[in-house]
Amino acid sequence: MSTTRSSRPYYVPIGSEEHVFKAAFRQGMSVVLKGPTGCGKTRFVEAMAYDLDRPLITVACHDDLTTADLVGRFLLRGGETEWVDGPLTRAVREGAICYLDEVVEARQDTTVVLHPLADHRRQLPIERLGLTLDAAPGFCLVVSYNPGYQSVLKDLKDSTRQRMVAIEFGFPPAEVEEKIVAYETGIDQNRAAELVRLGQAIRRLETARLREVASTRVLIATGRLIAEGLSPREAARAAVAGPLTDDPTVTSGLVEMINVYLAEQPT
Amino acid sequence: MRSDEATSDGLGRLSLLASALSGRALQVAPGEPGEPAWTDGTLVFVDAATSARDRLEALAVQASLLAAGSLEPEVVRRLTRRPASVKRYLAIEGHRALAANEHLLPLRVRSLIDWNVAARSDAPAASLAASLSLEVIAEPPENFGTIRARHLLASNDPGGNSAAKREHDVRQQPNRVLAELDEDESSAGGSVGSLFSSPVGGGGALGRLLRRMLEAVRQLNGGGPPGADAPTHWTRRGTRGSYAAFSTGLAGTLEEAALEGRGRKYPEWDAHRQRYRWDWCTVREVEPSSKSCTPLMVSDAFGLRRSLARLGTGLDSCHRQVQGDDIDIDAAVEARVDVKAGSAPDDAVYLDSLRRRRDLAVLLLLDISGSVAESAATGQTVHEHQRAAATALTVALHDLGDRVALYAFHSQGRSAVHLVPVKRFDDDLDLLVMRRLHGLVPGAYSRLGAAIRHGAAILEEQGGTSRRLLVVLSDGLAYDHGYEPMYGAADARRALVEARRHGIGCLCLGIGASTDAEVLRRVFGSAAHAAIPRPEQLRQVIGPLFRSALRSAEVRRR
Numbered sequence: 001m002s003t004t005r006s007s008r009p010y011y012v013p014i015g016s017e018e019h020v021f022k023a024a025f026r027q028g029m030s031v032v033l034k035g036p037t038g039c040g041k042t043r044f045v046e047a048m049a050y051d052l053d054r055p056l057i058t059v060a061c062h063d064d065l066t067t068a069d070l071v072g073r074f075l076l077r078g079g080e081t082e083w084v085d086g087p088l089t090r091a092v093r094e095g096a097i098c099y100l101d102e103v104v105e106a107r108q109d110t111t112v113v114l115h116p117l118a119d120h121r122r123q124l125p126i127e128r129l130g131l132t133l134d135a136a137p138g139f140c141l142v143v144s145y146n147p148g149y150q151s152v153l154k155d156l157k158d159s160t161r162q163r164m165v166a167i168e169f170g171f172p173p174a175e176v177e178e179k180i181v182a183y184e185t186g187i188d189q190n191r192a193a194e195l196v197r198l199g200q201a202i203r204r205l206e207t208a209r210l211r212e213v214a215s216t217r218v219l220i221a222t223g224r225l226i227a228e229g230l231s232p233r234e235a236a237r238a239a240v241a242g243p244l245t246d247d248p249t250v251t252s253g254l255v256e257m258i259n260v261y262l263a264e265q266p267t
Numbered sequence: 268m269r270s271d272e273a274t275s276d277g278l279g280r281l282s283l284l285a286s287a288l289s290g291r292a293l294q295v296a297p298g299e300p301g302e303p304a305w306t307d308g309t310l311v312f313v314d315a316a317t318s319a320r321d322r323l324e325a326l327a328v329q330a331s332l333l334a335a336g337s338l339e340p341e342v343v344r345r346l347t348r349r350p351a352s353v354k355r356y357l358a359i360e361g362h363r364a365l366a367a368n369e370h371l372l373p374l375r376v377r378s379l380i381d382w383n384v385a386a387r388s389d390a391p392a393a394s395l396a397a398s399l400s401l402e403v404i405a406e407p408p409e410n411f412g413t414i415r416a417r418h419l420l421a422s423n424d425p426g427g428n429s430a431a432k433r434e435h436d437v438r439q440q441p442n443r444v445l446a447e448l449d450e451d452e453s454s455a456g457g458s459v460g461s462l463f464s465s466p467v468g469g470g471g472a473l474g475r476l477l478r479r480m481l482e483a484v485r486q487l488n489g490g491g492p493p494g495a496d497a498p499t500h501w502t503r504r505g506t507r508g509s510y511a512a513f514s515t516g517l518a519g520t521l522e523e524a525a526l527e528g529r530g531r532k533y534p535e536w537d538a539h540r541q542r543y544r545w546d547w548c549t550v551r552e553v554e555p556s557s558k559s560c561t562p563l564m565v566s567d568a569f570g571l572r573r574s575l576a577r578l579g580t581g582l583d584s585c586h587r588q589v590q591g592d593d594i595d596i597d598a599a600v601e602a603r604v605d606v607k608a609g610s611a612p613d614d615a616v617y618l619d620s621l622r623r624r625r626d627l628a629v630l631l632l633l634d635i636s637g638s639v640a641e642s643a644a645t646g647q648t649v650h651e652h653q654r655a656a657a658t659a660l661t662v663a664l665h666d667l668g669d670r671v672a673l674y675a676f677h678s679q680g681r682s683a684v685h686l687v688p689v690k691r692f693d694d695d696l697d698l699l700v701m702r703r704l705h706g707l708v709p710g711a712y713s714r715l716g717a718a719i720r721h722g723a724a725i726l727e728e729q730g731g732t733s734r735r736l737l738v739v740l741s742d743g744l745a746y747d748h749g750y751e752p753m754y755g756a757a758d759a760r761r762a763l764v765e766a767r768r769h770g771i772g773c774l775c776l777g778i779g780a781s782t783d784a785e786v787l788r789r790v791f792g793s794a795a796h797a798a799i800p801r802p803e804q805l806r807q808v809i810g811p812l813f814r815s816a817l818r819s820a821e822v823r824r825r
Contacts, residue, residue: 063577066620068592076616079603081594128593174370194374201287201371247803253283260284260323260373 010183011040011047012176017167021048024165025097030118030141032103032161035169038215040180041144044169045099054138055096057087061106067113071126083129092117092124095138103143111160117141118163174200177216185223191232195219198236198261202244202254214240232262278315281326285311288330288371295326304329304412307422308338313412320375324410327368327376328361335364335391338419342391347416355398357414358407363388379408533720535681538757548717550684555675557702569656569803571663574810578627578817584620591619628670628692628730632722633657634741635687636677636713641742643779645801650709652779653740656802658704660738660809665696670732672725673704676718677711680748684717692729715745715790716758719773723766735771736816742780743787743798753789760792767794772816778802795819 024031025048033041042058049056059070072086091098103111116123122135143164172180174196182192202214218240225235241254278295285293298304298312304325305312311329313322332338337360346353366385369377384405388394398404530551534543585591587598595618602612639650657673664671672692678684687707690700719739726735745755763773775791777798787796795815797808 066592073592074594076594076599079606081599197371197373201284204287204290204371205283249279250283252280256280257284257287260375263374 008050009043009046010180011043012172012180014170014172014176017044017169018048018051020165020167022052025052025140028120028122028135028140030114030143030164032164032166033142033144033169034147034166035144036171036215037146037212038217039169039171040216041169042099042101045097045142045144049097052097052138054140055091055094056099057091057096058099058101059087060101061103063105063107065106065110067110070110070113071124074128088113088117089124089126089133092133092135092139095136097138097140097142100141100143102145104145114141114143114160115163118160171199171203171216177219180216181219181223184220186227187223191226192223194232194262195222195236198240198258201257201261202240212244214244218243233258236262278313278322281322285326285330288327288368289333291333293330293333303409305415305418306330306333306338306412307415307418308333309422321410323373324376324379324408325412327372327379328365328411331364331368331372332361332414335360335367337361337364337391337394338414339391340420342395343414343416343419345395346414347420349399352395352398353414353416354407355404356394357411358404359384359388359397360391360394361407361411363394379410531721531724533684533717533724535716536758536761538754548681548684548714548720550686550717550721552674553685553687555687555689555703555706557699557706569659570806571659571809572666574806575663575813576667578810578813584618586618587613587615588617588619588621589615591617593618625668626732627664627734627736628726628732629660629664629672629736629738630692630722630726630730631657631660631671631673631738631740632718633673633675633689633707634677634713634715634739635675635707635709636744636746637710638713638744638746639742639780640709641780643781643800645779647779648709649742649779650707652802653776654704654707656776656778656805657740658701659802659805661690661696661700670730671696672729673700674718674722674725675704675707676713676721677709678714678717678747679711681714681717681750684714684721686718686721692725692731712747712750713741713745714747714750715739715741715755716762719759719762719766723762723769723771726766726771727769734817736813737766737771737773739773739775739791741775741777743775743777743782743790744780745790752786756786756790759790763792763794767819772813772819774812774816776805776808776812778805793819 021031021044033044035041045058046056059065068086070086070088072084072089074081075084076082085093088098090096100106100114113124116125117135118141122139124133124135125131126133141164171177174193177196177199178189178192181187181195182189185192187195196219199214199216199219205213221239222232222235225239226232230238236258237255241251241258244254245251278297281295282293285295292309293306294310296310296312297315300314300316302312302314304314304322306329311326313325313329315322317325346356362381362385365372365376365380366382369380388397530549532546533548533550534545535547536542537544586595588595595616598613598616602614602616605612633653635650639653640648642648643652645652661671661673670692671690672688672694673690675687675689676685687703688694689703689707690696694700719737722737722739726737744752745759746752747755750758763775766773773794775787775794775796777787777796779800779802780798782798784798787798795812797812799805799808
């Protein structure tokens, strides 16, 4: 939660995303990060929180997330009611960066509470306390979502989107991704290059058979298994083929691709 | 090299790799032993008897050729006239294509690229020019395979059913390499060279005629240059052009049925004049015939129950819960009193809103017009896919305790729009329903708007819940007599808006159909819709779709 100032989370900028984010932060604007899973959105926010020296509070959204989960609720303690702040309220009070991951998963009535926070008012009304909190300086609301299925999940309401600055994420270019995989896993550059090549080939299949493609995260997971001494093929079968699909024919196709792209033994 | 890879199954497993390298759906099939590898644009044929490395290289070359646009019809058409230059073209273009695809190639295939040769060309046209010139060009490596221009052109052809054609190709001319073609035989004009091949394949004289007819239709539809898209798209256009071929199925039954019963009249939106034609369509419910088979009724076939379980439930505010969003003051006071009185208090002092009450009626409309008899990319017909999805949805919703009805529809003109009640709201979900469902035979056309209006009317009259959902399973091709695609799309869109205005959520699903997203958007407008290649993928889209449809209806209801 509160990051000790040890070292900056490893993030390689690809375009102007860091400048945009910092500008939006200084202006007190909210940010929406769009991009596929595992392409580095969370890591980006962590790096930004480090650079800006703000605590980071992350909430993974799901469809049963209620307003009370975000804002806070009364609990009973020893016969007395006691108010407990939710993560959003805490961020507003402390001036932290509040990161709502996969915000479209949350129920619409929940995201309504974000509106007055996301625009120029920067206020959080807490109905049950009869309070309206002004956001402390340094508070920044960051939400992320995965545009995914084109016509299905255009869900983030326009009124919500328009209150935010959008930063789009994609998978990094091959050279950068090789660097990232090598850095994160400690495997050598050539091995990383092989993995990235496999990943890029799988990404070409995007619409065809797989729901999600091989993300940078998946490649890193493979690399970490390799670093543990697994053979590249074993590692990729476990970390790439397994997570991406349950369908036996697709799995065998992926395994075939893995065999083609990755060498048998660690070199 | 593992020996089991030499089977066709082993080759099929390479399909994913082939698709990745070519950037389109590409299958791998065993070719004739000893033959060089070749592709028709949807299949790559490689000799299963060669070593894994050879196969991989051949595959990489053919897939890269497809990816690099080397096999576009404009280029290939010119090659048909100059069979001798095919090898020369391949020698240059193969390297160029590999080089262009270099960033994707497995490391061990990259050694295949001759960068000097690749540098001689920067586009298929340049390679073609070089191959037609007098330049000295080395023979391509054997693994480069060959280019069978006529097969490529045939599979780019908009007419005909691609599965049938594929089969035809393999059967008829397994050994015909382009180099053997005679110049005049392959020229575009009215050739009699292959009168004997089946017209479906597009190779014979009849096929060519058909192709030319369909091409005209394609232009009417405003398609791009021939071959600019993946072949799947052309299949759709082909279907569009050849509706006439599909009208045979149920024509007789429809007319007979039309004589009995009065039917119900519905308006239709006239997009040209921007107004309704009142009482324009007559919808009748036609009793289904059932097939005496014992189809399996798998409960929770595609794992839909979990996604659906959370939907369509009413939120109930529940008192005296062990946990919850808020404190139930009455319970809290009682608990306090208990403590003071010295007895053990009840901890359940919270208010929670729980989804408990099932409150959803769903009507599924299944398109059984002729166009769904077309086979999907996976081999089964679109109808079979849609039927599987309809079964899974009906069973899952029924199991969850929702009210479900399933109607199939097709039409033959505005006075004969037929809805077949496979399962009415009050019918039990039993074997009879399944038999009826399997007894459906696709045929005739689809007047989508009228079907949607009737479905919405049934929902409103018989649904009986506050949340109502209309699910349309269709390939999105709205067509009937006097109901051409644009007009039909406007009417269908209108009908969906009307339904939503009555608080009925609408969602549309295309399964296995090759209709492209643009057409679906035109037909289904702002209603939640999705197209998925196979019914197994339903689970992934159904949750968000249902949610979005319900939400749109909820806004209306408030």
